[in-house]
Amino acid sequence: MLILEKLAKFCAILAGIVLTSITIMTCVSLIGRNTSGWTLVGDFELTAAGSGAAVALFLPWCQLRRGNILVDFFTARASVETQRGLDRFGALLLGLSIGLLAWRTGLGGLDAWHTQSGTMMLGFPEWVVYAFMTPALALTAVIAFWQAAQGFDAGAGHPA
Numbered sequence: 397m398l399i400l401e402k403l404a405k406f407c408a409i410l411a412g413i414v415l416t417s418i419t420i421m422t423c424v425s426l427i428g429r430n431t432s433g434w435t436l437v438g439d440f441e442l443t444a445a446g447s448g449a450a451v452a453l454f455l456p457w458c459q460l461r462r463g464n465i466l467v468d469f470f471t472a473r474a475s476v477e478t479q480r481g482l483d484r485f486g487a488l489l490l491g492l493s494i495g496l497l498a499w500r501t502g503l504g505g506l507d508a509w510h511t512q513s514g515t516m517m518l519g520f521p522e523w524v525v526y527a528f529m530t531p532a533l534a535l536t537a538v539i540a541f542w543q544a545a546q547g548f549d550a551g552a553g554h555p556a
Contacts, residue, residue: 408454
């Protein structure tokens with residue numbers, strides 16, 4: 397599990413760097429636009445691409461730390477063992493869903509690579525976004541499958 401934690405942490409740090417870069421770029425563009433009329437062409441395209449990649453990059457850490465929303469209204473009175481079983485089943489379902497998403501995102505990235513599709517203003521290659529998203533989604537699925545199989549340890553969010 398230590399390698400999964402290190403990879404998830406790396407993804408989260410990378411997502412933070414991407415979002416910080418987007419923030420700086422947006423500030424530079426807005427200041428330029430409002431003071432001198434100068435702007436970064438296509439800044440909104442890079443913001444959209446970076447934001448999509450950042451969301452996917454944050455998912456492994458979120459899953460590892462059990463940061464997803466839990467709706468326990470119906471299970472609050474269930475036994476601890478039942479709650480643990482449902483948590484593990486939920487992790488399995490999430491792993492299956494995110495695994496499917498990773499597979500389809502990977503295929504979308506390959507298609508973007510083969511067609512050399514890019515953004516409208518800058519022509520920024522779309523496959524780059526998929527290249528960030530696919531491994532992060534796959535890592536999220538692996539973490540969820542690990543949690544479904546092994547349970548949740550006390551060091552990763554809520555107590556086991």
